Amino acid sequence: MSVNATAPATVGGRTAAGVNTSNYQSILRNPKFQALVSSRGRFGWTLSVLMLVIYLGFILLVAFDKPLLAQKISDGSTISLGIVLGLGVILSAFVLTGVYVARANGRFDDLTEQLKQEMGG
Numbered sequence: 001m002s003v004n005a006t007a008p009a010t011v012g013g014r015t016a017a018g019v020n021t022s023n024y025q026s027i028l029r030n031p032k033f034q035a036l037v038s039s040r041g042r043f044g045w046t047l048s049v050l051m052l053v054i055y056l057g058f059i060l061l062v063a064f065d066k067p068l069l070a071q072k073i074s075d076g077s078t079i080s081l082g083i084v085l086g087l088g089v090i091l092s093a094f095v096l097t098g099v100y101v102a103r104a105n106g107r108f109d110d111l112t113e114q115l116k117q118e119m120g121g
Contacts, residue, residue, distance in 0.1 A: 027119060036111045043103060047096050058089045 027033055061069055062082070069082030 023119065027115070030115065030119070032111065032115050032118065036108065036115065039111075040104075040108055044100065047100055051093060051096055054089055054092050058085055061085065 069080060069085065071081045073079050073081060073084060
């Protein structure tokens with residue numbers, strides 16, 4: 001995955017965030033930075049696709065197999081399989097968010113810190 005290496009708008013050789021444009025370019029060309037951006041993007045898209053599959057799977061069940069979702073989870077229960085699966089869809093969103101946050105606060109932050117030290121920041 002390539003990172004757009006065009007410099008942002010500058011004033012007096014600095015970006016809007018106050019970063020020297022030569023530092024900006026060297027960061028964009030750094031293989032560790034490119035690996036971080038690529039890894040973070042792939043991980044984010046993987047989790048997004050997984051959530052989409054879970055959600056669409058539930059919606060397809062609602063559309064095409066209502067009798068399955070209407071089944072009670074046990075004899076005498078008022079709770080249907082659809083309620084349990086719907087709750088599972090909601091909980092999976094929280095779990096996948098937690099997985100992303102754990103990775104971001106661990107591996108991605110570690111890589112970012114390594115880059116900052118390597119770049120002298």
